[in-house]
Amino acid sequence: MVLAIDVGNTRIKASVFEDNTVLENFVFEKNELEKKIKKILEKFQNCSDLIVASVGNVEKQSFLAFEKELNIHFFTHEDIFPFTNKYSTPKTLGIDRMILASGATLQFPKQNRLVIDAGTCITYDFIDENDNYLGGAISPGLRLRYEALHNFTARLPLLTLDAPESYIGDSTAQAIHSGVVNGFVYEIDGFIDEYQGNFANFIIILTGGDAEFLAKRLKNTIFANSNFLLESLNQTFQYKIDND
Template structure:
């Protein structure tokens, strides 16, 4: 039994896996880390390993305090991954993006894969059918777009995520929602169209905190799974142990 933990920029997600199946998924704030991990390990006392992917500002020591209960593992750039890293600056590629690429490679063999992670930032990661990781793109996520409009202008309000009533915003609030949400959807569909025009035998994987909100609004057919990174952590850990 394995506990996987994804430390993001805004929150933490965790899941307990047994035989490749998620038994339970947890979502909590960073200040709840010690309490929540303790609760999970008490609920699943036969967990043998704690596997961590982190892009957030939490020190390793916070996890190492659980070493008396489980074996703690942190993925690094030196680990073995199931793809060939063709990124021009491989050491700067985020571990979370590497884990997503590994999961896509293992779960969808012999296909061209585009992984779209819609969280604080939205990342695009492309792995071709020969298991070459070629790169992708990074842009602001939905929340960052709302915050940028508020923080870098004098009078625009800070709004919560909401689907606009129309493409033509008839008020300042509706104009912001239209620009942020519709612009976001157009961006994703535009990237997908560009990849599909250049590659066949293609699958698109949408994940991240905003995946469910976006899934029904995209024109392209996608495989949506908000827990794909947690599943990829489990799969990549199993792959590493088989090498």
Template sequence: MVLTVDVGNTRIKAAVFEGSTVLESFVFEKKELEKKIKKILKKFQNCSDLVVASVGTIEKQSFLAFEKQLKLHFLSHEDVFPFVNKYATPKTLGIDRMVLAAGATLQYPNQNRLVIDAGTCITYDFIDENDQYLGGAIAPGLRLRYESLHNFTARLPLLDLEEPQSYIGNTTAQAIHSGVVNGFVYEIDGFIDEYRANFSNFIIILTGGDADFLAKRLKNTIFANSNFLLESLNQTFQYKINND
């Protein structure tokens, strides 16, 4: 069994895999790391490896308490990946984006792939049918857009995510919801349309914490999988084992 851990900007996601099958997945706060990992390992005592991908502030030392129980693996840019990295600044490419690209490459061979990860930030990552990672885009996620409207203006309130009642907001709150949510959806559809206009044989994977909320609002056909990063992390680890 393999325990995969994704340390994001906001929360930690984890999952236990038996081969390629997810036995159970978890979401928790960073301050709960040690307690939650202990609880998971107590339940799944046959875990042999712990695989970590981190873009957050938690350091490797936070996991060292578990190195007597199982092997620790911290994915980095030095590891082997199933694509050719054509990013002009490869060392600055987030390990989470590399893992998503690896998962898309392994799960959907011989086609163009666009992975959209809607979390704290929204990232777009494109891997072509020749398994070349070409790059993508980074923009603020839904929560960041709500927070920026509140933090950088004098009077706009901080709102929680909510379905807009109409594209025409007839109150300040509804205008914010329309601007944030509809603008976000139009942005994603616009990016997808641009890629579709330039590439055929195309698949789109939508993942991240806001994937389920967004999936039914997009006009384009997508594969929505909120656990795609954890699945990709497991697949990347298996690929690393087989190709080191």
């Protein structure tokens, strides 16, 4: 049994896996980390491994308290991945993006794959059919867009996510919702069109905290899997065990 932990920029997500099956999912804040892990381990006493991908400011030290009970693996760039990294700055590539690319490579062999993670940031990661990771894009996520509009202006209120009534926003609130939500959707549809125009035989994986909200609004139909990062983390760990 494996406890996989994804430390994002906003919150922490965790899943307990028995082989490839998810037994339970958890979401919590950074300040609850130790307490929550303790609780999970009390419930799932057969956990043998704790595996972590962190892009947040939570380091390996935060997990050492559990070293006596289980084997801890904190993913870094030094790990073995199933793709060839063609990013020109491989050491600055986010470990979450590497895990997503790894999951896409392992789950969808021999095809072009685009992973879109709609989280704090939106990340686009492209792995071609020869398993070369080429790169992608990073842009502000939904909530970040709402916050940026508010934080960097004098007159724009901080709104929470709401579906716009029309692309023609007829009030300040509707104009913001249209700009944020429609802008987000147009951006993603635009990127997908660009990739589709250039690559045949390819699959799109949509994940992240806003994946479900987004999936039904895209022109392109894509299957959303909110748990793709954690599933990929578990698979990358199995790959590491098989190939180390």
